[in-house]
Each structure stands twice: as structure tokens, then as C-alpha cells.
Amino acid sequence: MLRVNLLLIAIVLASALGTVASQHTARKLFTEMEREQERMRQLEVEWGQLQLEQSTWASHARIEKVARERLHMKPPAPGQILAVERPQ
Numbered sequence: 130m131l132r133v134n135l136l137l138i139a140i141v142l143a144s145a146l147g148t149v150a151s152q153h154t155a156r157k158l159f160t161e162m163e164r165e166q167e168r169m170r171q172l173e174v175e176w177g178q179l180q181l182e183q184s185t186w187a188s189h190a191r192i193e194k195v196a197r198e199r200l201h202m203k204p205p206a207p208g209q210i211l212a213v214e215r216p217q
Contacts, residue, residue: 185191196202
């Protein structure tokens with residue numbers, strides 16, 4: 130009878146330690162998941178800001194202004210335009 134009681138106590142202790150270890154692991158993983166979700170939200174905000182910045186830099190009016198002012202470009206004269214048709 131004593132052996133059975135000792136065996137049952139050992140099983141209960143092992144089960145309790147296993148439960149504590151699994152709960153600790155679950156808490157660590159939950160904390161890590163929360164941290165990664167916050168990082169994801171920050172990256173989504175940054176992505177939105179970068180898309181807005183890209184649309185600003187790539188706007189037609191800005192590109193034309195830079196071409197005229199910095200590169201001293203101008204539209205070609207009507208006589209300088211040559212249309213090429215693609216053969217069928």
C-alpha cells in the first residue's frame with residue numbers, strides 16, 4: 130500500500146510540475162505574441178507613411194517641376210515629334 134501511495138504522490142507531483150511548466154511557457158509565448166503584434170501595428174503605420182511619401186514624390190506635377198527647374202528640360206517643339214507606327 131505504501132508503494133502505491135508513493136507512486137501516486139510522484140505522479141501527482143510530476144503532473145503539477147508539468148502544469149506549471151506548460152503555463153509558464155504559454156505566458157511567455159503570449160507575451161511574445163503581444164510584442165510582435167505591436168511591432169506589426171508599428172510597421173503598418175510606417176508602411177502607410179511610406180506610401181504617402183512615395184505618392185508625393187512621384188506626383189506628375191512634382192516630376193515636371195524638377196525636370197523644368199533642375200534639369201532645364203522643356204517639351205519638344207511640334208516639328209521635333211516623330212510618330213512611329215508598329216507594323217501589324
